Amino acid sequence: MAQHTPMIQQYLAIKAQYKDAFLFFRLGDFYELFFEDAKLAAKELEITLTGRGSDKERIPMCGVPYHSAEQYITQLIEKGYKIALCEQVEDPREAKGVVKREVVKLITPGTVMDGKTITDKENNFITSVSYFDEGKFGFVRTDLTTGESAITVLTGGIDEVIFELASAGAKEVIVSPDFDETYLEMIKQRLAITISFEAVEAVPEYFHPICAGIQHDQLLATIGRLCNYLVRTQRRSLDHLQQVQYYTSNQYMKIDYHSKRNLELIETIREKKKKGSLLWIVDATVTAMGARLLKKWLERPLINQTEIEERLTVVETFIEQFFAREELREALTDVYDLERLAGKVAYGNVNARELVQLRRSLQQVPKIVQIVQQLNVPLTKRLITTIDHCEELLDLLETSIVDDPPLSVKDGGMIKAGFNSELDSYRDASLNGKEWIAALEQKERQETNIKSLKIGYNKVFGYYIEVTKANIPNLPEGRYERKQTLANAERYITPELKEKETLILEAEEKIEQLEYDLFQMIREQVKSYIRQLQQLAKTISTLDVLQSFATVSNEQRFVRPHLTDNREIQIESGRHPVVEKMIDRGQYVSNDVVMNREREILLITGPNMAGKSTYMRQLALTAIMAQVGCFVPATSAVLPVFDQIFTRIGAADDLASGQSTFMVEMLETKHALMNATENSLILLDEIGRGTSTYDGMALAQAIVEYIHEQIGAKTLFSTHYHELTALEQQLERLKNVHVSAVEEDGKVVFLHKVVDGQADRSYGIYVAQLAELPEHVIVRADEILHQLEGEEKQTVLPLRAEAKDQEDQPVQLSLFGEEEKQSKKPQTTSAETGIIKDLKKLDILNMTPLEALKILNDIQQRLKK
Numbered sequence: 001m002a003q004h005t006p007m008i009q010q011y012l013a014i015k016a017q018y019k020d021a022f023l024f025f026r027l028g029d030f031y032e033l034f035f036e037d038a039k040l041a042a043k044e045l046e047i048t049l050t051g052r053g054s055d056k057e058r059i060p061m062c063g064v065p066y067h068s069a070e071q072y073i074t075q076l077i078e079k080g081y082k083i084a085l086c087e088q089v090e091d092p093r094e095a096k097g098v099v100k101r102e103v104v105k106l107i108t109p110g111t112v113m114d115g116k117t118i119t120d121k122e123n124n125f126i127t128s129v130s131y132f133d134e135g136k137f138g139f140v141r142t143d144l145t146t147g148e149s150a151i152t153v154l155t156g157g158i159d160e161v162i163f164e165l166a167s168a169g170a171k172e173v174i175v176s177p178d179f180d181e182t183y184l185e186m187i188k189q190r191l192a193i194t195i196s197f198e199a200v201e202a203v204p205e206y207f208h209p210i211c212a213g214i215q216h217d218q219l220l221a222t223i224g225r226l227c228n229y230l231v232r233t234q235r236r237s238l239d240h241l242q243q244v245q246y247y248t249s250n251q252y253m254k255i256d257y258h259s260k261r262n263l264e265l266i267e268t269i270r271e272k273k274k275k276g277s278l279l280w281i282v283d284a285t286v287t288a289m290g291a292r293l294l295k296k297w298l299e300r301p302l303i304n305q306t307e308i309e310e311r312l313t314v315v316e317t318f319i320e321q322f323f324a325r326e327e328l329r330e331a332l333t334d335v336y337d338l339e340r341l342a343g344k345v346a347y348g349n350v351n352a353r354e355l356v357q358l359r360r361s362l363q364q365v366p367k368i369v370q371i372v373q374q375l376n377v378p379l380t381k382r383l384i385t386t387i388d389h390c391e392e393l394l395d396l397l398e399t400s401i402v403d404d405p406p407l408s409v410k411d412g413g414m415i416k417a418g419f420n421s422e423l424d425s426y427r428d429a430s431l432n433g434k435e436w437i438a439a440l441e442q443k444e445r446q447e448t449n450i451k452s453l454k455i456g457y458n459k460v461f462g463y464y465i466e467v468t469k470a471n472i473p474n475l476p477e478g479r480y481e482r483k484q485t486l487a488n489a490e491r492y493i494t495p496e497l498k499e500k501e502t503l504i505l506e507a508e509e510k511i512e513q514l515e516y517d518l519f520q521m522i523r524e525q526v527k528s529y530i531r532q533l534q535q536l537a538k539t540i541s542t543l544d545v546l547q548s549f550a551t552v553s554n555e556q557r558f559v560r561p562h563l564t565d566n567r568e569i570q571i572e573s574g575r576h577p578v579v580e581k582m583i584d585r586g587q588y589v590s591n592d593v594v595m596n597r598e599r600e601i602l603l604i605t606g607p608n609m610a611g612k613s614t615y616m617r618q619l620a621l622t623a624i625m626a627q628v629g630c631f632v633p634a635t636s637a638v639l640p641v642f643d644q645i646f647t648r649i650g651a652a653d654d655l656a657s658g659q660s661t662f663m664v665e666m667l668e669t670k671h672a673l674m675n676a677t678e679n680s681l682i683l684l685d686e687i688g689r690g691t692s693t694y695d696g697m698a699l700a701q702a703i704v705e706y707i708h709e710q711i712g713a714k715t716l717f718s719t720h721y722h723e724l725t726a727l728e729q730q731l732e733r734l735k736n737v738h739v740s741a742v743e744e745d746g747k748v749v750f751l752h753k754v755v756d757g758q759a760d761r762s763y764g765i766y767v768a769q770l771a772e773l774p775e776h777v778i779v780r781a782d783e784i785l786h787q788l789e790g791e792e793k794q795t796v797l798p799l800r801a802e803a804k805d806q807e808d809q810p811v812q813l814s815l816f817g818e819e820e821k822q823s824k825k826p827q828t829t830s831a832e833t834g835i836i837k838d839l840k841k842l843d844i845l846n847m848t849p850l851e852a853l854k855i856l857n858d859i860q861q862r863l864k865k
């Protein structure tokens, strides 16, 4: 280190404390980065890498201008990096030797307060995880922008930790420096998340109040780690942090991460877009905080029937009372993001425009309360009793801040007249002075008879009288004092003008200072309302989500589900809410679902593309919608309250994730088999696809049997193994259903209708035909299929479905050895096969007798050849 300049030595010393962050080192008007930081930053930010020092020991360097640093910081944060902002903390002119520098702020993905990475409708979570014992972990998540925190114990091992991190959309996770390496690797591999370390676990005193409800030592250590990290990185007020909420996962319907992803609750699997997800369907929220709450509700459907019914009743009432709902929506449009405003107030970076937003929001409260009071429903009644109108705060904001204040809080123009008499008198002085100057301009024009004479102002010379060159001869000698000569004008002053100028400038300076002070004072007063504002935010966002359910249910013709404790499902004309919205209106084929003690497992067969997966997801989405308190897409629905939902979507549909390995399929199936109860819903979609036919079929059968015998969960099981339909005979509570398709003109037409009984064939070849594969391939595939089906009949398969239609009996082809041929049907020539095919295709009802005769003749000719 000795060979480096003192400044670089200073850099290295600071950098040593912030190894995992880009060190933005303030140097005059730039932030500079050195060494490895510089190389990486140059690449990530696409800026030029330069060097510093002599050729031999050139230190890699790059820099960004101080005034535009924010955009670069945002870019790096978006990529998951951290930035340590290192400023000059003494005046360079007074410094002896190297200017003193210190890191003033550590910006991390989980702690940013604004910028592009913060979206209105989503939380920005920072999380902390600590290992307890035997696969148990403490897990806490905090959103600094809204101040909310929730903590729980996860018992499902590191897999569940990863599920939770992913479903929270966490940007950053804090762990102990001795956190297990293998676990860290797993987290890094499966999630794009920033990992931070914090050794100190004792909850700092400042945070004691918000941890009041938590007794468990290990949980306290988990939250303590997060608090210490915040103290270390934030260095600003965290007064808006709310009481940490402890929840257990059995308070809610459990849906593991894979299932949430498979069911596309929040975003689609492939494109990661909201459009196409359940959230997209049910989101008619008006406020950003409502949108965030809705997402949380969808991730955690309720399991307490009373709570669900309470929500449903509000939704029903909102549907019935259309005008009340419209009025509420109207009022909500003027409610801003109170949660985040409260966060900004605490951080001390709220501006006057945001206080106007706060005022507009508070002005809506009486109206909202009045609308909701009329509804006369228990849940909403309870909700509005928690509302504090914050009348004094509203009064303060109404009397103090102008309607359209500037963005900057330093330039005045924010405070209303009449709020502060001192401010008013400065304003008068400034105004009087300006009026005096305007009058002077008039007077001088008249007296000198120079119409173009004007009084102007600039920062360097202050007020001046300007006369164009052409008019100077008309100006009486010695009337003004010359101050500045321009190309075509002269500027003058008078002692009187200067005197007024001083008065005006002094007043304006005082105005700016006083306004700023007053604004700070107002900000401080608002701060004492943070808790009330947060409570108000909760209530309003709940109302917003409930009205959203009502609005959507009304538009999409959803109905109120009837919850039963009879373990029974009776859905009439159910629809898949997303598919229905994606295709043309009226095109969607609705389907019933009937499941009860005799029908615990439905084995679904049917051609590819018939609608098996859609049918299965439809049920899961309907159950989730019901349990979050929304109406459901059907003409009527009776549903139990499910404790958990498990889904396994077969490899065929899961290619996009790049995880279509058979192992993943089996792991997810294991998860379902180990955790499901008789009150759960299991969807297994084409399980066993990822391995060889017999393997897959054997496993599929064993899994179905296990669910039937050991679990008793309501299960939808789609399969392309037609052989499995024979299970209906063996398993009492399993029933076959199939999605019907018909053949028209030799083509398959999907009816998307689910009916009892098994499908008679898999139609794969017809789908190939639809896709217009060469005719040759189709004919040949048909031949091979028939041959294989014949072969199967010989194999002793315990589950072989009997009683196929005569018509489907295989036509044996010339692939077999002589002896085998003897034992089967007589061989058919390819001409005969072709003829049989053509005959099958004939549409006799639409044919004239003459056409029929001609075809008969053709056939005879072909056979004679």
Ligand code: ADP
Binding pocket: 579, 583, 587, 588, 589, 590, 591, 606, 607, 608, 609, 610, 611, 612, 613, 614, 615, 739, 752, 753
């Ligand atoms: P499978 O799982 O049987 O291969 P999918 O459930 O993936 O079939 O459905 C294939 C396509 O058929 C869907 O993308 C959808 O466009 C359409 N579809 C499915 N079910 C219906 C339905 N009930 N009504 C209308 N279209 C449907």
Ligand code: MG
Binding pocket: 612, 613, 614, 653, 685
């Ligand atoms: Mg499918």
